[in-house]
Amino acid sequence: MKQNIIGALCALAVMGGASAQSPKKPVAKPSTKAAAAPAAEEKDAATLEFEKFRAEMEESNPAELFEMKGQEQWKAKRGPKNVSLAESCDLGQGVGKVEGAYVKMPRYFADADAVMDAERRIVWCMVEKQGFKFDDIAKQPFANETFTPDITNLVTYVATHSRNMKIAVPLDDPKVRDAYEVGKEIAAYRAGPYDFSCNTCHGTDGKRIRMQNLPNLSTPAGAIKGVQGWPGYRMTGGVMLTHQWRMGDCFRQQRFPQPKYASDAVAYLLTYMIGTANGQVYKGPGIKR
């Protein structure tokens, strides 16, 4: 019996995002796919291989490491006021309740008199309840290769507790509806040196950048693709990033100035995007190449 244990041990399989490794390569989809409309998606061998790899990675998503840290930080007494978020922060489901909170945001919070997405709400709690300084959080709000801010861990933790739940942004709330409409306007706002709007890339079906298909965010099927997988672990660099970060990255690609962290604009844009994806199932923190 004991010899079995040693004898039958299989070789070790290393998976991950090291730059030297090949599993990332299938990402570049061959051009055969591009000509066809993305609706009739023909999956070539490389795409299938990549999907297999991603399914494998999703089973052991390093996002879990950040979630573990986020859980600790959610429950720990922290900040100048020495209170925990678990005993003070209401994400809309009651103080300290995280179950299903992520898929029901953005929503309107009367105490803050603002429509807030999950990240903005947690930042608000950290400032108002725990006494952290907003400017300190906003100084470096997103992760890089050597640093992951607490807020990213916390968002990942909260998002995990909405895994496999339906997205239900309360659009019948007039304040949320207003935010949705403003977000829609922002998505359509053309500016910058390229005269781009969000909709230039994400407003119609069948668009792509290089071989990357771009979801049409004005449809529920497209919007869910833009919601799914955030917050996400990006294998390139091994960095955990949030949906707020992704909004800023689109602004960057449009050659817009960066939106203010945890601002109305980003919350409204997210309300439009996540609200459009209402009714579809959120799979929890994801993994990105």
Added chain:
Amino acid sequence: MADPMKIRAQLKGDVAEIRVLMSHAMETGQRKDAAGATVPAHFIQSMTIDVGGKRVVDGQVGGSVSRNPVFGFKMKGAKAGDKVVVSWIDNKGEKRTDEAAVA
């Protein structure tokens, strides 16, 4: 101190699947930072796995392995409830040990 690992050990038939997620920077020592200075090497050098008090993996890990690596193993002969103890040591002598039970 190093961050905890995430260990999952699941029995499927007579084969136990062990998955270990480690939190580590895994710097190769070849990268340069924004200022052009070399980022010092910092990676896990060796790891061991004990299942039910018996060493089943004693392996070496190098700088080519990704940040926050995932390791997967399959083994026969494990029983539900067996303790799985995973340890690693990196090139700076930092170490970490975590455990889980086969489920």
